[in-house]
Structures are given as C-alpha cells and as structure tokens.
Amino acid sequence: MLKKSVVALVLVAMLLTPVLAAPLKAANDAPSRMLLGQDDLPTNPLACPGEEEAMEEPAATEEAEEVVEYNGGQPVDAPDLAGQDIRVLDLPKLIGIAYFAATTKGLNEAAEELGNMEIITDAPTEASVDDQITFIENYVTQGIDVIAFASNDPVAISPALRNALEQGVHVIGFDADSEPDAREWFVNQATFNGMAKAMVDSMVEEVGADGSVAIITSSLTAPNQNRWISEMLAYADKCYPDLNWLETVPSEEDQQLAFQRAQELVNKYGEDLDGIFAMSSVAGPGAADALTQMGVCDQTITVGISTPNQMRPFIENGCAPKVVLWNPIDLGYATAYVIRAVIDGELLPGATEVEAGRLGTLPVINGSEILLGPPTVFTQENINDFDF
Template sequence: MMKLAIATLTSLALTTSLVQAQQVYTGGDDLPTNPLACDGTPGTATPMDYDGGTPTNAPDRAGQTLTVVDVPKLVGIGYFAATTQGIMEAAAELNMNATTDGPTRANIDDQITLIDNYITSGVDGILFAANDPVAIAPVLRRALEAGINVVGYDANSEPDARQWFVNQAEFNGIGKAMIDQLAAEIGEDGAFAIVTSTFTTPNQARWISEMAAYQAECYPNMRWLETVEAQEDNILSFNQANTLINKYGDELDGIAGMTSVATPAAADAVTQAGQCGNIAVVGLATPNAMRPYIEADCVKSAVLWNPIDLGYAAAYVLRAAADGTLNPGDTSVEAGRLGELQVINGSEVLLGAPFVFTADNIADFDF
C-alpha cells in the first residue's frame, strides 16, 4: 500500500511538472489571436466600424498652426529619438509646432502626469506611445473631453481614449517575422526564451501572443522556455539575458528581444558569454544598435520598421484629424512622402510590413 501511494504521488508530481512545462507563461495578453498562414499567404482584414474617440467641442483647427506635444514611453533611447525625428520632419511640412516630452524611464505614472500637465496648459494635439493601455486611458479621455486631438503610435491605448492609432506593423505580421527568423536560425525544434519590457506593455504583449499562436500552428516542435521582464533598461536587459544563458545552458538555442533595448543587450550578453554561433539573437531593434553584432556575425538579423517613418506618419494622422480630412469610416489617409496609408481595424492606420535587417542591407540605414 505504501509503495502504491508513493508511486501515485510520483505520478502526480510528474504529471503536474509536465503540465507546468506545457503552460510556460509567454507574457502575452488574453485577446484573440489571428496567426498568419504558415506558407506566407497574405491575411485578409475584416472591415470594422470606427471604434476611436472624438474630441468634445473641438475648435475649427483646419489650416491653423497646431501646438502638439509628443509623449513617448520614455526619452533617452535611440528608438524614440528616431520617432521624434520623424515627428519634427512632418511638423516642418504641416504648420505644426511639436515638442517631445517623455518620462526618463518607462513609467506609466510619470507619463500620465506629463499628459495631465499638458491638458491643463493647453495644447491642440497629443501624440503618445503608451506604457500601459488601460492605465493611460483615463487621462487621454480627459484630453478628448478638453477638445484636444489625440493620436497614438507604437503602443496603443484603449481605442475610445484616442482618435487614431498608427500601427507600425500588424501584430500577426510581427509575430510571424519573429518566429520565422528564429526557426531559420535555431531550427524548427529549437528552444528559445524572450526578453520583453513588461507583461502589460500593449504592443509587446500583442506581439508575444501572436508569436505564440503562430509558433504553435507552424512550428509545433519549437520549445518556448521562458519570458522575462527587463523594463526598457539596458543593464537589466543584459542581466536578464545573461541569467537565461546561465540558467538553461546548452538547452537555450535562441533569445528573442521584444524591445530596441533588450535585443542589443541580449546580443551583448551572448557575445560576452562567448556563445556567438551557439545562441541566436533575433529581435526588434534599430539598425545602428545592432550593426556591431551583425557585422561581427554574432547576430544574423534584426526585425523592425523605420521609427522615423512611424513618427512622421503619426504627425500626419494628427494633422488630418485636426483638419477634418481623416474621419470615421475613411479607408486611407495621405501621409506626405509615405504616400497613402491604409486604415485597418476600425481606427488604426497601418505603416506597413515589418523589415528584416541583415548584413546585406544594414549599412543602408542610419538610425
């Protein structure tokens, strides 16, 4: 009887361990996913009604000089320096006075305080990249109630808390690009981990959820070991990547970085650990940050879009919203040198497909 009890407990322990191993928390969200086809067949978008907000009693701003504040997740990193550059380029074309004023760390409370202050001081428009989609929504709704035009980019809020959101790439497109690159480098049965900023950062949570769905469908033998948070902090990102390297040893085939900080930090950790060629690093990052690792052949690729274009597009969308040339139900918007951008998902403007930087093309970019 004792042997039977011990055997039963052992079996339960093994079963529990297996279930836990199969339910590795990915750091994604609980929203429905829409993985793209494994063979690359383009997805089809389902038309949706406008679900954004509307400024209350907004004055007629058509053709008027706009005073606009840009509040990114944080300042002081290359990625948001690039979006600011794009905003300023567009502002020079659009009769717009724009300034960037973000927190020095990716902190939602600091971001809310900044936006609140600009509502009080009075601006015509607010551009933002949210650190938390839910927490930022009330202050953005206050901006709309004050008659301010509100447009998001990079990281969304709840839809009704802004008018439009400029999406750098569709979430399932990023998910496919990331997993396809990982599979190409670590094999279809390789094991990988993720370094993200926080589990609540909206765009990264969506990308990770779509990565999980696409990987399960198209590369079912790949193993997802762990997802760790590192804020948008270079030292913490390096330490988290280093911890993964030490924790999993030979089991770890690849690291996916979900931020422009985490990816080069992971590449640095792999380099310093002497694991170039053994542990692949794939992730979202600016080409300037990844150039040393790609040119040294420690990293094969980085996935991104042009953040200068993203900021540029966001400013054009805000101008169009303020002028009344972009309205609910429209299917496209003109965006200067970017041409005509498509409206998707009711109230999102799509910048375009993700881009893969490699040794063959990275020298062509400087941001």
C-alpha cells in the same frame, strides 16, 4: 514579548506561503513557464510561409468583408484649425531611449515639411503611466491642440485622454494604444501578428524549425511585449509545432539586466539553447552583447526588436543576424501626417486611407488604426541603408 514574536512569525508565514509554494509550482509545471508574459486576448496568427501565395487571395477578401466600423472617439467642440499653425505634444512612453528619440525625429521631419506644426516633446524619464497622466493633464490645462501619445498602459491612460477629448483637444496614438474611444486614431507601426510572424520566421531561418528558444522580455506588465509573445506562440503553434520554447525572463528597461539574463540562459541551457528572442530595444543590445562577449554566437543567436544603430555591431558579427523593427522615424513621420490630415478635415471617421508624404498612402485597419506597413527585417545585407 514571546507571544508577540509568535504572532509575528505566524503573520510572516501567512504572507509568505504563496512565495514558498511558487518555486515548486513552477518547477512541477514546466510548460506553464512558457506562458509567462502573455495576455488573455485572443490571437490571430497569420499564414505560414509557403502557404502564403495560396492563402493570399482568400485572406484578403476575408479581411475586406469584415470591415470594422470606426470606433475611435471624437473631440468635443474642437476649434477649426484647418491650415493653421498647431502645437502638438509628443508624449512617448519615456524619454532617454533611442527608439523614442527616433519617433520624435520623424515627427519633427514631417513637421518641417508641413511647415505649420510645432512639436513639443515631453515625457517621464521612467516608463510610468501615472507620470504620463500628469503630463496630459498639465498640457490640456496649458492649452495644446493635439496630443500624440504612446501609452504605458492602455487602460490607465484612457480617462485622462477622454478628458482631453472633452476639452476639445485632438488625441492621436502611436506605438502603444489606449482604449479605442479614448483617441481618434492610432498609428499602428505593424500589426501584432505581423511582428510575431516576422520574429518567428527570422528565428526559424537561423535555428531551424525544431530549435530551442527562450525569450527575454522587457517588463512582465508591458502590454505590447505581452501581445507579441502571445501572437508568437500562436503562430509557432500553427506553423512550427516542433519549435521548443524553453523559458521567458523579464529584464525591465535595463540593459545590464538583459545582459545578465542572456548570460544566465546560456549558462543554464548550454548548447541546448539555439536562440533568444529579445523583445525590446533595450533587451536586444543587452542580450547580443552578452552572447558576443561569451563567444557563443556559433551556437546561440538572438533575434530582437531593436534599432539598427544599437544592433549594427551584432548584426555584423553574426550574434544578432536578424533584427526586426519597423522604422520608428517613419512611425513618427506618419503620425505627424495623420495629425495634419485630422486637423485639416481630410481624415474623417469611415476613411479607408490617408496620405502620408514620402510614405505614400497608408491604409486604415480595424476601424480606427492607420497601418504603417509590414515590419522590416534588418540583416547584414541592408543594415547600412539605415541610420537611426
């Protein structure tokens, strides 16, 4: 009995050594706290404001020179459905959040305009890539013409998508990509460095180039969020070296947790905290609500990625003076047009642009991505022009 208890204790100690060591490590190594939530991919910060005009020309030509070859995949023996009715699976990361309700709305708008497209929206209730894989397998078996996905994990979803391509199903990504060869095209809402620039510029306009900021991200494993944070740090490093990054905390997809995290950050740093980046459409309202209810918006504000309807009260009361987002309805809308163009044989590998209804012509970038455009910054001036 005693011996076994000792064995148990030793085992516990072994398992827990890293846990016990961790807090110390973090405390002694303060700068590394800021690196939280990043990924290991290379960053590509855009030009700083002010340098823009000077940089514009060379940057444009530079991009034009390094044209990336088409690197998407192609379906095997896909039936020719040009001009015919098609059934499209709309598979967002999860259902039950405003953001993806908006992309679905956009898809349906475009489908109505086009008249020969049926949208079926189906997705897990939690952002789980494993569930998404099950949905893909089921719909491929059931027989679907196109899968439009927003992946919860770029790598994990890819085998299932490749299998769909092999079965002759068209695969188009939006919002969150897979590996390039697992889908034909990806409708990119905004480049990561473009988002990062808009976020950091917006923040600096509010708190100054030497302000102190913290980040509330969604889950620490969320690929888009990690990419944005990496690009934001790189961009700030280049343009605002005096910006003081305090800390990154996760809030999952949980409004209550984001609320609590924002309170903790304010209580921890007090007036030293000038701004909070809220990195998801759920973290945004949570953080802004906390700042509003604490009544600290004169010293701490939040700049978030979120939808206008969720953020309207906080944009109006000044707690979230700037909200950065593309228009998710347009994203869904563009995705539907891209799907139609692929089916009708108008968007072939090597194309440089695509027609997207009321959005006009959208450019192709990075080989097989269609770019929606620069992100929109919602402020008190323009917030009432948007309803989604």
